Amino acid sequence: MFDALDAVMLARIQFAFTVSFHFLFPAFTIGLASYLAVCNGLYLWTKEHKYLELFRYWVKIFALAFAMGVVSGIVMSYQFGTNWSVFSDKAGPVLGAPMAYEVLSAFFLEAGFLGIMLFGRERVGPTLHMVACGAVAVGTFISAFWILSVNSWMHTPAGFEIDPDTGQFIATSFWEVIFNPSFPYRLTHTLTAAYLTTAFIVGGVGAYHLLRRRARGERPSEATKTMFSMAMWMAVIVAPLQVVLGHEHGLNTLEHQPAKIYAMEGHYESHPEGAPLYLFGIPNDETQTLDYAVGIPGLASLVLKKSLTAPTDGLDTIPDDEQPPVFLVFWSFRVMVGLGFLMVAVGLWSAWARLRGDLFHDHWLHRAALVMAPSGLIAVLAGWVTTEVGRQPYTVYGLLRTADSVAPLEAPAVAASLIAFVVIYFAVFGAGTFYILRLMSRPPVFDEKPLKDSIDGPIRTAGITPAPEEATRRGGPNAVPGE
Amino acid sequence: MGIVEGFSFDLTVVWAFVIAFAVLVYVILDGFDLGLGMLFVVEAKKHDRDVMMNSVAPVWDGNETWLILGGGGLFAAFPLAYALILPALYVPAIAMLLALIFRGVAFEFRWRTKRWEWVWDLAFIGGSAVAALSQGIILGAILQGITVDEGARAYAGGWWDWLTPFSLTVGVAVMVGYMLLGATWLVMKTEGDLQERMRARAWPLGLATLAFIGTVSLWTPFLQDGYFVRWFTGVGWAMAGGVAAAVGVVALLMFRSLTIHNHEYRPFVLSLVLFGLCFVGLGICMFPYIVPTQVTLWEAAAPRNAQIFMLVGAGILMPIILAYTAYAYWVFRGKINPDDGYH
Numbered sequence: 001m002f003d004a005l006d007a008v009m010l011a012r013i014q015f016a017f018t019v020s021f022h023f024l025f026p027a028f029t030i031g032l033a034s035y036l037a038v039c040n041g042l043y044l045w046t047k048e049h050k051y052l053e054l055f056r057y058w059v060k061i062f063a064l065a066f067a068m069g070v071v072s073g074i075v076m077s078y079q080f081g082t083n084w085s086v087f088s089d090k091a092g093p094v095l096g097a098p099m100a101y102e103v104l105s106a107f108f109l110e111a112g113f114l115g116i117m118l119f120g121r122e123r124v125g126p127t128l129h130m131v132a133c134g135a136v137a138v139g140t141f142i143s144a145f146w147i148l149s150v151n152s153w154m155h156t157p158a159g160f161e162i163d164p165d166t167g168q169f170i171a172t173s174f175w176e177v178i179f180n181p182s183f184p185y186r187l188t189h190t191l192t193a194a195y196l197t198t199a200f201i202v203g204g205v206g207a208y209h210l211l212r213r214r215a216r217g218e219r220p221s222e223a224t225k226t227m228f229s230m231a232m233w234m235a236v237i238v239a240p241l242q243v244v245l246g247h248e249h250g251l252n253t254l255e256h257q258p259a260k261i262y263a264m265e266g267h268y269e270s271h272p273e274g275a276p277l278y279l280f281g282i283p284n285d286e287t288q289t290l291d292y293a294v295g296i297p298g299l300a301s302l303v304l305k306k307s308l309t310a311p312t313d314g315l316d317t318i319p320d321d322e323q324p325p326v327f328l329v330f331w332s333f334r335v336m337v338g339l340g341f342l343m344v345a346v347g348l349w350s351a352w353a354r355l356r357g358d359l360f361h362d363h364w365l366h367r368a369a370l371v372m373a374p375s376g377l378i379a380v381l382a383g384w385v386t387t388e389v390g391r392q393p394y395t396v397y398g399l400l401r402t403a404d405s406v407a408p409l410e411a412p413a414v415a416a417s418l419i420a421f422v423v424i425y426f427a428v429f430g431a432g433t434f435y436i437l438r439l440m441s442r443p444p445v446f447d448e449k450p451l452k453d454s455i456d457g458p459i460r461t462a463g464i465t466p467a468p469e470e471a472t473r474r475g476g477p478n479a480v481p482g483e
Numbered sequence: 484m485g486i487v488e489g490f491s492f493d494l495t496v497v498w499a500f501v502i503a504f505a506v507l508v509y510v511i512l513d514g515f516d517l518g519l520g521m522l523f524v525v526e527a528k529k530h531d532r533d534v535m536m537n538s539v540a541p542v543w544d545g546n547e548t549w550l551i552l553g554g555g556g557l558f559a560a561f562p563l564a565y566a567l568i569l570p571a572l573y574v575p576a577i578a579m580l581l582a583l584i585f586r587g588v589a590f591e592f593r594w595r596t597k598r599w600e601w602v603w604d605l606a607f608i609g610g611s612a613v614a615a616l617s618q619g620i621i622l623g624a625i626l627q628g629i630t631v632d633e634g635a636r637a638y639a640g641g642w643w644d645w646l647t648p649f650s651l652t653v654g655v656a657v658m659v660g661y662m663l664l665g666a667t668w669l670v671m672k673t674e675g676d677l678q679e680r681m682r683a684r685a686w687p688l689g690l691a692t693l694a695f696i697g698t699v700s701l702w703t704p705f706l707q708d709g710y711f712v713r714w715f716t717g718v719g720w721a722m723a724g725g726v727a728a729a730v731g732v733v734a735l736l737m738f739r740s741l742t743i744h745n746h747e748y749r750p751f752v753l754s755l756v757l758f759g760l761c762f763v764g765l766g767i768c769m770f771p772y773i774v775p776t777q778v779t780l781w782e783a784a785a786p787r788n789a790q791i792f793m794l795v796g797a798g799i800l801m802p803i804i805l806a807y808t809a810y811a812y813w814v815f816r817g818k819i820n821p822d823d824g825y826h
Binding site: 063064068070071072073075077078080081082085086088089090091092093094096097099100101102103104105107108109110111112113114115116118119120123124163166167168170171174407408409410412413417420421428432435438439 | 540541542544545547548550551552554555556557558559560562563565566567568569570573574576577580581583584585587588590591592595596599606635636637638639641642785786788789792793796797800801804807808811814815
């Protein structure tokens with residue numbers, strides 16, 4: 001077994017670890033940035049104080065999660081070079097440009113306006129502060145656009161040729177590179193997943209405070225109710241949409257990366273008379289069989305080819321050295337899909353409760369929403385495991401093998417850095433998660449007056465310092481609650 | 484050097500300037516952030532630390548983005564250089580990334596706890612120090628050269644090759660220089676006792692920075708024959724003399740400015756110019772190589788269509804970025820109120 005832990009496997013583990021940890025933060029902050037922009041916009045529009053409470057409540061959590069996303073993201077921008085230098089040399093002429101565009105069009109936008117979003121409301125006035133909130137939200141979108149384009153190209157490369165002298169991929173059309181065949185599907189599926197992730201976290205926190213208030217015999221605040229209600233609207237509308245988008249993405253994968261679909265379905269064998277949809281099974285790559293399989297006959301053919309008896313191919317049509325490892329792909333896919341359908345169920349349940357006027361009283365719904373709070377994060381990671389393990393053994397699908405992409409490093413170097421990443425990530429991001437959970441455990445409170453000059457009042461154009469009473473009223477950084 | 488005569492101003496050179504510009508902006512912007520982080524160690528009072536941290540809290544994220552542009556830009560415009568340099572500098576590069584994690588999260592975590600505040604203060608100091616040291620080591624290691632297997636287009640050395648007296652010296656030099664930037668930044672952004680202490684600290688830091696500039700400048704020509712020829716033959720003498728004279732004049736102006744009470748922003752600006760001059764010297768030294776003295780800019784360059792495609796974006800977006808970055812600095816201009824925050 002330890003023979004398998006060569007430099008390639010260690011580098012793969014390191015990339016999987018650092019990118020998975022990193023993606024947890026953007027998966028949450030992409031949706032949260034939009035949610036904050038919406039809350040701030042609703043506050044400016046309706047002047048209802050509850051929206052300002054929600055903004056102030058979630059912006060602290062956002063700042064923490066965003067900072068962790070930034071620092072773990074910088075690691076990613078260098079991992080290509082440190083651990084995958086051959087890939088970088090070969091794919092850089094194609095993928096470097098969209099990644100440079102991501103930095104130029106998204107990272108700077110987010111970083112440049114984040115300071116104003118967090119610190120600048122009094123300094124720039126409500127309109128420009130709203131612009132800053134919008135810029136941060138749009139920045140997260142643009143970032144997702146470019147990086148998912150890059151990722152998609154590695155799955156479905158297009159618009160390139162290979163330089164015979166250097167072995168480098170050279171773009172023949174950057175349009176085809178960016179809008180490669182799997183990109184639209186991956187982009188919409190991933191962005192929707194980020195929205196659902198945020199919705200279920202926000203909904204879970206709202207549900208928690210509804211339950212807490214109820215346990216104490218108190219009435220929930222307007223802000224808490226609004227938080228829960230907005231999240232459940234997202235669940236009922238977006239979760240079913242995600243099922244459709246995921247299905248479309250799957251059909252696109254069947255067209256371009258059939259081996260991945262065979263692994264997801266556990267189809268080692270071809271099924272000329274209709275393939276079953278396996279609900280359970282233990283994939284065994286050695287024997288090329290799905291052991292203890294439980295399936296519904298014909299259903300996989302129906303899902304993939306719209307007919308119960310449509311013939312489907314299996315991994316038996318793929319050479320052994322081009323097959324992905326099936327176990328991880330098969331099970332991570334089931335985790336993702338299972339959670340997806342549970343999200344749909346919670347969304348429908350909330351709609352039914354809302355129709356009955358029971359949305360803020362159905363405590364079993366609140367308990368379900370609380371349990372489902374991390375479901376988006378788990379589903380997102382499971383989905384990425386499915387797609388990334390499913391395209392093995394390639395980094396650039398069909399063209400550049402993972403084993404041929406790795407940097408010329410000695411295994412001890414990669415092992416040492418992997419240990420450092422694991423220890424530090426768990427310590428640092430563990431602490432950060434603890435601080436986020438502690439902030440979430442406090443209810444949004446009506447303890448502050450509306451900002452006196454943020455609505456109707458004169459816009460203070462970048463005063464040197466805020467007025468003294470402003471500073472004392474807001475407590476300042478010394479006023480750390482709790483602890 | 485024959486290559487200088489054959490020099491043509493093409494897209495590859497443009498991209499070299501763009502990357503160099505990104506790295507320079509990173510060095511001076513995150514330079515004062517990291518220097519300020521190291522200065523935490525001598526400013527133990529909570530109030531002073533609050534002021535110091537809040538002076539960069541709204542902008543540090545933007546400052547660090549230039550590092551991503553430097554790395555991402557290198558990947559995009561000179562993929563071969565990116566693929567050679569990062570494996571060669573594996574240890575300091577990973578150390579820098581991990582240090583930046585500690586430094587970055589400290590901005591947020593520090594406000595979220597009382598009991599553990601000291602831990603995140605320590606993370607801020609240690610993260611800033613290790614990041615600065617690693618960046619200096621990376622610079623030193625690139626200057627002293629790395630082992631390249633040109634046929635395989637790959638790094639061919641060991642994972643501790645970067646560790647030499649020279650690279651460590653450059654590492655410490657960068658730490659000291661960043662502290663000078665941090666001190667003069669705080670002269671500009673703070674008032675009262677803290678400002679006076681920073682003004683006093685800028686003196687020894689400035690002298691130490693000059694000493695390190697001198698040491699590294701005299702050491703570098705003996706690392707590689709090419710550097711020696713570049714600096715000490717023909718027009719090299721003139722360039723070397725010019726840069727050295729400019730450094731001397733700027734340093735004198737900076738020290739003079741530190742003695743004048745109402746000069747608050749000038750010491751900072753002059754210390755930035757000092758860094759800029761070092762950067763020019765570095766550029767003269769390395770050109771036309773991107774991996775001295777193995778791989779030239781042209782050998783490592785991305786194909787022309789990628790250069791053009793990216794230059795369109797950079798040409799449009801970089802002025803916009805500079806505009807709103809300047810705007811963000813302008814919004815948060817002036818002295819720091821430690822209570823100004825969202826925490």
